[in-house]
Amino acid sequence: MKLLLSTVLSAFALCASAAVIAPGSVAKLTLTSNSDLCVASAGTDVGSQLTLASCDADLTAFEVVRAAPGSDPTQLALNATFSSGGPIACISASGVANDGPLFLDVCEDDLFQRWNVNGGTTQGPIVNAGQTACLTAAANTEGSAITFSTCFGEDTQEWTATLV
Structure with a gap:
């Protein structure tokens, strides 16, 4: 009985530490090394660049649009664009050179708008499906x-997705 209870509790702890982000969820992408800073957009317009801002700032919430991260790459749409009256805008690396700034673009079926978010859990790197940067x-x-850069495992490439 003790062994069974111990096994169940261990499995529960493992599942809790690797929470999965469901499609349709809204999350803030927090820099793991500085939990006060999140990915933010400079605006809701197409072409707006992304920066680090206080997680309390506007334009820091993103919707996981496609499949659950980890199963398939997903799009990350700025949540505010769903009610802005303009097009729904996603984080895009389309046409961006290495170390170039990421920006918002109209959500389309484009590999450079699809991201593998933290291996499907709430913490780790966010890797582009088009170029694995x-x-x-x-x-x-x-x-x-916020740039599109070669993955080196640096602390500036480690993110925590916090559901809102």
Whole structure:
């Protein structure tokens, strides 16, 4: 009986530590090394660039549009664009060179708008499906650009998806 209870509790702890992000969820993408900073958009318009901002700031919530991360790459749509009256805008790396700034673009069926979010859990790198580069903060300070950079496992490439 003790062995069975211990096994059940261990399995529960493992599942709780690797929570899965469901499609349709809204999350803030927090820099793991500085939990006060989140990916933010400069606006709701197509072409708006992404930066690090206080997680309390506007334009820091993103909807997981497609399949559950980890099973298939997903799009990350700025939540505010669902009610802005304009097009729904997703994080895009289309046409972006290595270390170039990421931006919002009209959500389309484009590999450069699809991301493998943290291996499907709530913490880890966010890797692009089109070129396997990472969503990266240029530095771990507020106002730093969010770039499309080679994945090196740096702390500026580690994110925690916090459901809102």
